[in-house]
Each structure stands twice: as C-alpha cells, then as structure tokens.
Amino acid sequence: MITENRTLRAPASSAPVDRLGCALDRLALSQQLDVGELRFHRKHAQHGAFGKVETPAEDRGFLIGVSLKGGHQRRILRGPDAATHEFAEHAMYIRDFATDYRAELAGSFDFVLTEVPRAWLERLGADVSRHRVQGIAARTGERDDVLGHLVRALLPAFDAPGAHDKLFVEQMGVAIGLHLVSRYGGTSLRSAPRRAELSRWQEARAKELLLGGASTAVSIEAIAAECKLSPSYFIRAFRGSTGQTPYQWQLAQRIARAQHLLTRSAYSLVEVASVCGFTDQTHFTRVFSKAVGVAPGAWRKQNT
Structure with missing residues (x-):
C-alpha cells in the first residue's frame, strides 16, 4: 500500500517524535511510502540546529539514508565517544536498528530513508548470490551516486502517491536492495545466473495479471507468488523473457491500447x-x- 503524504509545518509546544527519532515540530516535510515489506521516508528540515535524534535498539532491520543536498552535519554518540560526519549530496549512511542510536544533527537536511527488514534483505541476497547475505555493512557519510539516483526516482511518488504506479515503486525498491546487497553485503551479483527466464505458463500468467491491472491493483509480490517465484527473481526472469521489466511492459501495453x-x-x-x-x-x-x-x-x- 502507498500511504498518503504528511506535510508538517506548524511547530508544537511538546512535539511527538516519529519512529526514526525525529521531533516532528522540527520537520518541514515528513512523507512516507509503504510498499510491500519496505518503508520509504522523506525527511526535510530547515533548522540550522535540529537537535538530537535517539532510537533504542530494536529488531527492525536496517535504515539507509541518502542526502539529497549538502550542508548537513551530524555528531554520532557512542558511549563516551563521538564522531562528527559531513554529508554532501548523495552522501549516505547505513545503520543497524539492533543497536542504540544517538546523534546531534546540525544544518538543514533533505533525506530519503529506507527501512529494510533483515529477512527481506537475506531473501534478496539468496536470489542473486551463492553466498548467504546476513546483513549490510555500516556506513556514515560515504558518497554513493548510484543509490542517490535510485532514491531520486522515488521523489514523484512521494509528492503524488496516488498518481504513481505501484509496480514502479516496487521495482525501485528491489533495485535499491540489489545495490545494497552487491556493494555493502559482502557478495557480488556476478555470482548470480547470467540469465533468468519465465516458463511459458509463467509468462502468460504474468502478462494476464499485468493487463488486468488496468482495473484492479496489481503488485510484483502478488504476480511473483502466482508464478511461484520470489519478487526479485521474477523481475529478472520477466526481463529475460520479454526484454522489459514488468512495469515497462505494462506501460507499453497501456500506451498501445490508448x-x-x-x-x-x-x-x-x-x-x-x-x-x-x-x-x-x-x-x-x-x-x-x-x-x-x-x-x-x-x-x-x-x-x-
């Protein structure tokens, strides 16, 4: 499900804190997209001194943040120690929700953040590698232009969730996950099979469901389940059979019909x-x- 936007402008005297530890009255913009098992956020603040962010250790997987602009700084506190990091455009961080997190944020910021469940990441890794992916390595302030461009592709869906195709957002989530597994999961996508294809019945069923999506909601997860495949493998196999991703193929059919x-x-x-x-x-x-x-x-x- 793609949830509606929340734009927060009016400060409150005792503002609540969101699930990522941000005081809501200090956010100029707070938006959320829930697609399958992934949850995307866009957080924008104009305060020069945002203040502290704290979250207790929880079994929620990983949080990946990507800065859309420069000028942000955060001081991360670990017990008596602290380290300060500068964030330029497309600078990113990865943190494990399983550890306590405390940081002091300074400078305005505009981040796209992705909550990635550990089990989802492990299943994705199993699809593309012979090696088990147990997690992704922590990073802070490292520039990643590939990840930056991937999350920027989601921005129109944040602004108008009802007008953006769920298939596209799902595919972008898988693309982000594959990049994380490949670059930070200690494995390589080159160990995956060179080509994946659907059987004739799988391709026919997938196309039937995609064409039916004009009147009913359709998702990668549901189509993959019908084909008895994981979502990430289904996307690769569909592209192997048709030369297009499911979203590209569905869009081409809609344009042709129009x-x-x-x-x-x-x-x-x-x-x-x-x-x-x-x-x-x-x-x-x-x-x-x-x-x-x-x-x-x-x-x-x-x-x-």
Whole structure:
C-alpha cells in the first residue's frame, strides 16, 4: 500500500517524535511510502540546529539514508565517544536498528530513508548470490551516486502517491536492495545466473495479471507468488523473457491500447485514461507525452 503524504509545518509546544527519532515540530516535510515489506521516508528540515535524534535498539532491520543536498552535519554518540560526519549530496549512511542510536544533527537536511527488514534483505541476497547475505555493512557519510539516483526516482511518488504506479515503486525498491546487497553485503551479483527466464505458463500468467491491472491493483509480490517465484527473481526472469521489466511492459501495453482507442473510438481523453488504467487525465497526458513525444490530444489529431 502507498500511504498518503504528511506535510508538517506548524511547530508544537511538546512535539511527538516519529519512529526514526525525529521531533516532528522540527520537520518541514515528513512523507512516507509503504510498499510491500519496505518503508520509504522523506525527511526535510530547515533548522540550522535540529537537535538530537535517539532510537533504542530494536529488531527492525536496517535504515539507509541518502542526502539529497549538502550542508548537513551530524555528531554520532557512542558511549563516551563521538564522531562528527559531513554529508554532501548523495552522501549516505547505513545503520543497524539492533543497536542504540544517538546523534546531534546540525544544518538543514533533505533525506530519503529506507527501512529494510533483515529477512527481506537475506531473501534478496539468496536470489542473486551463492553466498548467504546476513546483513549490510555500516556506513556514515560515504558518497554513493548510484543509490542517490535510485532514491531520486522515488521523489514523484512521494509528492503524488496516488498518481504513481505501484509496480514502479516496487521495482525501485528491489533495485535499491540489489545495490545494497552487491556493494555493502559482502557478495557480488556476478555470482548470480547470467540469465533468468519465465516458463511459458509463467509468462502468460504474468502478462494476464499485468493487463488486468488496468482495473484492479496489481503488485510484483502478488504476480511473483502466482508464478511461484520470489519478487526479485521474477523481475529478472520477466526481463529475460520479454526484454522489459514488468512495469515497462505494462506501460507499453497501456500506451498501445490508448493509441488504439484514440484513433478508433470516440472516447474522450478522460475515458481513455480510465479504461487504460491511468489515475486521471493529467497522469495519462504526462505518461503518454513522455513515451510518445506528443500529448494524446495532439497525437489523436495527427493520426485521425
């Protein structure tokens, strides 16, 4: 499920603290996306001196934070010791929720954070490596441009969760997980099989479900379960069989159907958007224009 945004601007006298230890009255923006087992957050603060963040040890897996801009600093406290770290653009950190965390934050910040359950990460690692992945190594302040670009792709989904396809967000979550396993999990994706493909019945069933997604919600996890595969392996196998990810294939089918309706029916743009599985006409126009190079109304005039 993709949850709605929460934008917090009004300070409170005794503000509550979120699940990541941030005082809510000091956040200019707090947004959350729940997709499958992953939980994504966007946290933005404009305070020069944000204050302390504390979370007790819990069995929640790992937290990965990626800075979207520079100028942030945090002093991490470990018993009597402390270490200060500077965060530039795309600087990241990985911390294990299993240990107590205390830090003093200074400078405004804008982070995308991902909560990754330990069991989910281990299953993902088992799909792509012969070696067991038991966790990911802690990092603080290290620049990772690949991870930075991956989390930036999620920003439109934070701003308009209802207008963004769940399949896309799920696939980005798997891509982030694969990158974490490969770079910080002590293994290599090169040990995975070079090519994965679906059987004929799996491909047919997957496409049937993806095409049915125009009227009903569909998820990678549900389709993979129907094919008796893990989500990460299903994505690789679908791409091996079709040359596209499930999201790319579904989007191409929707665009093709929209083009057919635009030239061979009297449906309005609103009706075409609805029939083809787009959230609304605005969503349809944006996606169609990006894929085809011209807005649907103009394309209809050129082709009828």
